[in-house]
Amino acid sequence: MSNLSTTTTVTTAFAADAAPAPSLDGNAASSMPSSYGRPDATPGAASAAPALRSARLSSLDTLESEAIHIIREVVAEFEKPALLFSGGKDSVVMLHLATKAFWPGKVPFPVLHVDTGHNFPEVIDFRDRTVERLGLKLVVGSVQDFIDSGELAERADGTRNPLQTVPLLDAIQRNKFDAVFGGGRRDEDKARAKERILSLRDEFGQWDPRNQRPELWNLYNGRHTVGQHVRAFPISNWTELDVWRYIERENIELPGLYYAHDREVFARDGMWRAVGEVSQPREQEEVITKTVRYRTVGDMSCTGAVESAAATVRDVVIEVAASTITERGATRADDRISEAAMEDRKKDGYF
Amino acid sequence: MSTETFLPGPDLVAAALPTTLFRFATAGSVDDGKSTLVGRLLHDSKAILADQLDAVARTSADRGFGGEGATGTKAIDLALLTDGLRAEREQGITIDVAYRYFATDRRSFILADCPGHVQYTKNTVTGASTADAVVVLIDARKGVLEQTRRHLSVLQLLRVAHVIVAVNKIDLVDFSEDVFRGIEADVQQVGRELGLGRDGVADLRVIPVSALDGDNVVDRSERTPWYDGPALLEVLETLPAADELESHLESFRLPVQLVIRPQGALAPDAVAGGLDPEAYRDYRAYAGQITEGSVKLGDQVSILTPGQAPRTTAVTGIDFAGRELAEAAAPQSVALRLADEFDVARGDTIAAAGTIREASADLYAALCWLSPKPLREGAKVLVKHGTRTVQALVRNVTGKLDLASFGLEPTSTLELNDIGHAQLRLSAPLPLENYLHHRRTGAFLVIDPLDGSTLAAGLVKDHPGDHEDERYSI
Numbered sequence: 124m125s126n127l128s129t130t131t132t133v134t135t136a137f138a139a140d141a142a143p144a145p146s147l148d149g150n151a152a153s154s155m156p157s158s159y160g161r162p163d164a165t166p167g168a169a170s171a172a173p174a175l176r177s178a179r180l181s182s183l184d185t186l187e188s189e190a191i192h193i194i195r196e197v198v199a200e201f202e203k204p205a206l207l208f209s210g211g212k213d214s215v216v217m218l219h220l221a222t223k224a225f226w227p228g229k230v231p232f233p234v235l236h237v238d239t240g241h242n243f244p245e246v247i248d249f250r251d252r253t254v255e256r257l258g259l260k261l262v263v264g265s266v267q268d269f270i271d272s273g274e275l276a277e278r279a280d281g282t283r284n285p286l287q288t289v290p291l292l293d294a295i296q297r298n299k300f301d302a303v304f305g306g307g308r309r310d311e312d313k314a315r316a317k318e319r320i321l322s323l324r325d326e327f328g329q330w331d332p333r334n335q336r337p338e339l340w341n342l343y344n345g346r347h348t349v350g351q352h353v354r355a356f357p358i359s360n361w362t363e364l365d366v367w368r369y370i371e372r373e374n375i376e377l378p379g380l381y382y383a384h385d386r387e388v389f390a391r392d393g394m395w396r397a398v399g400e401v402s403q404p405r406e407q408e409e410v411i412t413k414t415v416r417y418r419t420v421g422d423m424s425c426t427g428a429v430e431s432a433a434a435t436v437r438d439v440v441i442e443v444a445a446s447t448i449t450e451r452g453a454t455r456a457d458d459r460i461s462e463a464a465m466e467d468r469k470k471d472g473y474f
Numbered sequence: 475m476s477t478e479t480f481l482p483g484p485d486l487v488a489a490a491l492p493t494t495l496f497r498f499a500t501a502g503s504v505d506d507g508k509s510t511l512v513g514r515l516l517h518d519s520k521a522i523l524a525d526q527l528d529a530v531a532r533t534s535a536d537r538g539f540g541g542e543g544a545t546g547t548k549a550i551d552l553a554l555l556t557d558g559l560r561a562e563r564e565q566g567i568t569i570d571v572a573y574r575y576f577a578t579d580r581r582s583f584i585l586a587d588c589p590g591h592v593q594y595t596k597n598t599v600t601g602a603s604t605a606d607a608v609v610v611l612i613d614a615r616k617g618v619l620e621q622t623r624r625h626l627s628v629l630q631l632l633r634v635a636h637v638i639v640a641v642n643k644i645d646l647v648d649f650s651e652d653v654f655r656g657i658e659a660d661v662q663q664v665g666r667e668l669g670l671g672r673d674g675v676a677d678l679r680v681i682p683v684s685a686l687d688g689d690n691v692v693d694r695s696e697r698t699p700w701y702d703g704p705a706l707l708e709v710l711e712t713l714p715a716a717d718e719l720e721s722h723l724e725s726f727r728l729p730v731q732l733v734i735r736p737q738g739a740l741a742p743d744a745v746a747g748g749l750d751p752e753a754y755r756d757y758r759a760y761a762g763q764i765t766e767g768s769v770k771l772g773d774q775v776s777i778l779t780p781g782q783a784p785r786t787t788a789v790t791g792i793d794f795a796g797r798e799l800a801e802a803a804a805p806q807s808v809a810l811r812l813a814d815e816f817d818v819a820r821g822d823t824i825a826a827a828g829t830i831r832e833a834s835a836d837l838y839a840a841l842c843w844l845s846p847k848p849l850r851e852g853a854k855v856l857v858k859h860g861t862r863t864v865q866a867l868v869r870n871v872t873g874k875l876d877l878a879s880f881g882l883e884p885t886s887t888l889e890l891n892d893i894g895h896a897q898l899r900l901s902a903p904l905p906l907e908n909y910l911h912h913r914r915t916g917a918f919l920v921i922d923p924l925d926g927s928t929l930a931a932g933l934v935k936d937h938p939g940d941h942e943d944e945r946y947s948i
Contacts, residue, residue, distance in 0.1 A: 179718060180806065182495035182582040191807035192763040195731040199820055199861070223795035224761070224807070227746050227754050228736040258747050310575045317570045323926075335570060336928045337600040337844050340917045341763070342858055346926030360584055362575045 183369055190217070190357035191224040192341060193320060194304070197355045198224075198231055200345050201302040204355075205262065205295075208234035210246040210253070211420045212377055213306030216366055217358055219375050221304075222257065233260035235303065237291045239283040239422045240267035241401045246420050249378040262298055264290035281401070282425040292328040295352055302345065302353045310362045320359050326350040363418075364443050371436045383416045383434040394427025418443075493577060496715050499586040499601030501594075501629075502611030503621045507642045511611060511685035512574060512587050518692035519576050519707065571597050580711045594621070595891035596844040598628050599931050603917070606715045607636035609706070614647045614682070618660040624877040626661075630668040631840060631875075631893065631933065633913055635716045637670060637678045638709055644698065645684040651700040654682045667880060681706055716913070717804050724804075725829035726767035726775070727915050729860035729905075730760045730822045734809050759793055759809035760818050762861070765914035767826060768803035769810070777816055778823045780833035780862070780903040787814040821862040823905045823915070833903035837866065840875075840909075841920060842893050842931040849888040849896070855929065857900060859918035865901040866920075872896060888930075895935065909933035 180188075197204050206221060208214045221230045236250060254261045266286050269275040275286050295303060309316045319335050321343040336344055345353050358366070370377065388395040388411065389404040395415055396402055402423045404410050415428035416439070433442045502508040574585040586601035588594075602608050610625050612618060622639075629637050639661050647653045658680040664670075665678040681690055682698050683706060689695035690705045704712075735758045736744040736751075745751040769775070769789055776784040791811030792799040802808045810824060823830065837857065843849055849868060857866045873882035874894040888894045909916030912934075920930035 179494045179715075180803075182493050185495040185805060188763060188805055188807040192731070192805075195761055195807070196861075199732045222746065225734060225746075226793070226795040226809075227749050227757060228734055228744055229746050256747060258743070309573045313572075316572045316574065332570065337571075337596055337931070339600055339603040339919060339928070339931045340914060341604070342860075342917065342919050344858060344919055344921055344926070344928050346856075346921060348926065360573070360575070362577075362582075364577070365582070 183365060183372060186358070186361055186365060187220065187223075187369070189341075189360065190220045193343065193355060193357040194221050194224045196343055197302050197304065197321075197345065197353075201353070203298070203300050204232045204302040204304065205235045205298065205300045206230075206232060206304040207291075207306065208236050208250065208253075208261075209306075209420070210236075210242075210250040210378055211306070212366055212370065212381060213308065213358060215253070215375060215377055216361075216369060217304060217306045218253070218257070219373060220357060229258060232304075233262050233298075235262045235264065235291075235294055235298075235300070237264045237287045237294070238266065239287060239424075240265065240270075241283050241422045241424045243378070243380060243397075243399075243420060243423055245380060246378045249376075262294055264294035266290055269293075282422065284422045284425050288328070295328070300352060301347065302355055304355050304357060306358060307354075307356045308361050308363070308366075309359050318356060318359065320356050321345050322354045322356070323347060324352050324354060328352075364440070367436070367440045367443050371440055378420060380417045380420060380428075382436075382439065383414050383431050385412055386415050386428065387411070388413050388415060388428060392427075395430065396427055397423060399423050493580060493582045494715065495584065496581050496607070496710060496713070497584045497586070497605050498607040498609060498710060499588050499598070499605040500609045500611065501588050501598045501601065501625045502642075503594075503613070503619060506611040506613050507685045508587070508589075508611050511609075511640065511642060511683070511691065512585065514685045514688055514691045515585070515707065516574060516576055518688055519578060571600050578707070578711055583710065595624070595628060595842060595893070598625055599632065599842045599844065602629055602632045602634050603931065605634055607638060607710065607713055608634050609638045609640055611640050611642050612657060612661070614641050614643045614653055614657065617657050618664060620877075622661075623664055623880075626664055626670060627668055627875070627877050627880055628842070628893070630670050631842075633910065635677075635719055636713050637665075638706065639678065639680045640683045640685075640706060641680060642683050642685050644682040644689065645687055649682075649689075649697045651698075654680075654698075654701070679703070679709065681709070724766040724912070726769045726773070726824075726826040727765045727830075727912070728760075728762045728769070728808075728810065728824045729765060729915070730818060730820055730824060731762045731861050732820050733818065734759045734761050757811075758815070759791065759811045760822075760824060761807070761809040762824070763807045764802060764804040765860075766804045766912060768801060769826070770801045774827035775810075775812070776825050776827045776830055777812075777818055778825060778830050778833060778905045779818070780821070780905060783832070784825075784830060785814075785816055786827050787812045787816065789813075821860070823860065830905060830907070833905045835900040835903040837898040837900055837904070837906060837918075837932075838935045839896060839898065839918070840893060840933045840935055841888060841896050842933075843888040843890060843929065844931060845922070845927060845929040846890050847922065847929065848890075849894075849929070851886050854923060855898075856921040856923050857898065857904070857918050857932070858921055859904045859906065860915060862902075862904060863921070864904060865923070866898045869897045869899050906934045908936050910936075 206214070206218060208218060218230070218234065225231060234254060266275065266283050269286070269290055270277060275289055278286070307315055307318065309318060314332070317332055319338050321338070322330065323336065324330060347353055369375070387398040389398065389408040391408060395413060398404060398410055413430055414432055416431040416433060417426065417428050419426060431442060433439045500508050500512055570589065572587045574587060576583050576585070586605060588597040588601035608629050610622065610629070612622055626637065641654055641657050644654065661680050662678065670678045681703060682701050683690045685691060689697055690701065692705060692707045694705045736754050745754050769792065771789060771792060773789045774786055775789055776786050778784050789810055790813050792802050793809045793811065794802070794806070799808065812818070841849070849871065851868055851870050853868045855866050855868060856863055871886050871888060872895045874885040874888065874892055876883050877893065882895065885894060888896070905915065907915040916934040918932040918934070919928055920932055921927070922929050
């Protein structure tokens, strides 16, 4: 059981990405000086601020504050949270929000990555650099290890995304994580549209969509018993466009493959697949070089690229605003398997 | 193949610009066409992307939903856009609240789509608890039903700022003005009985729509020339959000979530990378989300620690991740630094000085019962309020709301979907406030201590200090 009202003091925590963010109205705030205790050290900070009463927070400001509130609640009420970090844009944004939630302290929990063994090398590199920069502990669950030990079998289609569930649940159990932050968004998929911000998982990691706790006001009920854990989704209410606008506003670094680059690709299942160690063209599949980018970065064996000339974050924001196809529809083979592909994976314990 | 050709025109650049956020919920009885209305809003505001529409069109055709729509477009079953779970599609019903997202160039919308059948109170209460506005559907052929009265009374109880009644299927009554005006008068009558639309607390408006054909949903319809009001989306785009309405009316409140104290030189690893640990040696700030009102540097604030008299100090810093703000307002998440080194912890409330009353261990509340497990007098439960959870004893249930007559009938138990009044005794005092004036600090959850499930949504009726006489009499 989570505790009754406990006194929580964050004594560990970490590196704000410290990208100077635009303020609410563009000019109300100044950079925090090290002499934080003397507000007069930043003359003009106070006088330059127009009254907030009349100003509206932008939708990004509102979503950001909601996410920070959720992250702080989970840290206050759970013994051992962890944040699922894949190096993908949603988890990068979530980690950025965590740095803001605990500034000037460090992020007070480790990050967890389920490595399919088919990840893009540049994403693994980005993951390691980020963890190093922020001084975080990284816990890795390996799909390859489970395949090697015979606990998991390679699928006929070679896709490893659905195989992540077992190593994920194993890592949660082994490390006794009682809350795991995920970057899932309700706009991604119709099953995720019914997900709670705090979502209870049973002893088998399963999601029971028909028996969810009602979520009222901003009061999150995270009570659970031994063996159960909670998934927390701080960016539930963000859309793909919100995520990109926030990445632009906060100047957040992402793995390079989110931006247009030349890459050797071949066409399969109506998507462009990268040529790589685990992603080889079949005989009749022609390899060509195209200017592409990725809208999601998952397993190389099931994540496709889209043709795009969007080389900067601004270009991507405009492209996403103009897009007529959802990110999962465009780039995830595993979500095309059936109408309820995501629902089935979630019920088994997937994020 | 997804070849995304795009020419960023002015509207696209606008789509990438900041907007404000507006949350609304939908409520209606079975077969009022709610899913179709939601599908229409998403479709006509172009929030449905090509691949989603393809999937829905395929399924619609498979199920024999066909023919030409009134507007000449290929008819699809718009309800399929919102039914997310396998069981919902198989049974053709909506089970759980689903959240949908769409944006216009003025606003980003979060839509809580609340199903109307079985657990309608649970779903409506859930959706309405965070909504700036609620759209209630009525079938034009049926008019105001008992369930409409129930919906409206729940919205009144939860103090939803704006209520919009969409009289749907107006095409099926031949766009009759008489039918519409009759329903409109009934709705306004119910609104008056309930006290909706009074004192600027909530407003109530009625719009004739056809969700199936799109009349007055996104654009004004030529088929209702007698209706000169705005279309539904126009209303949603222009209504003020609840925080916007209330921030200048309400006093500052911030329930403390946690204390940020990296301890600088004593524990250099605890300070974020790139910062000088020495500079943050004495840093101490109280993190939380402002639930109402606003706060400025230098403001006098009261710290309410339950069980103690309020202590007053001044705000010396409003920090937001390395930025120092001069002022902050609901619903911002900030960290406050204070002039005096009081012992402040999670569960305490920081409020504008002199505006908050002492915490109380007696709780008088309305409860929306959301669990199949009934409430009985004498039950031991948990109450989660703000950032505190305490044990509570249900001393008595004083009445159950008859949602049809809006009267209170005697009872000693509450069952699923009931709304009743109860008195609880808490194991420790809480900074309770009247929900009527404090939509956040007047709200709480009732939780089952055995399995952790949420049993009820609670609304503090009035401050226990107003019940001095009866406090010890029961």
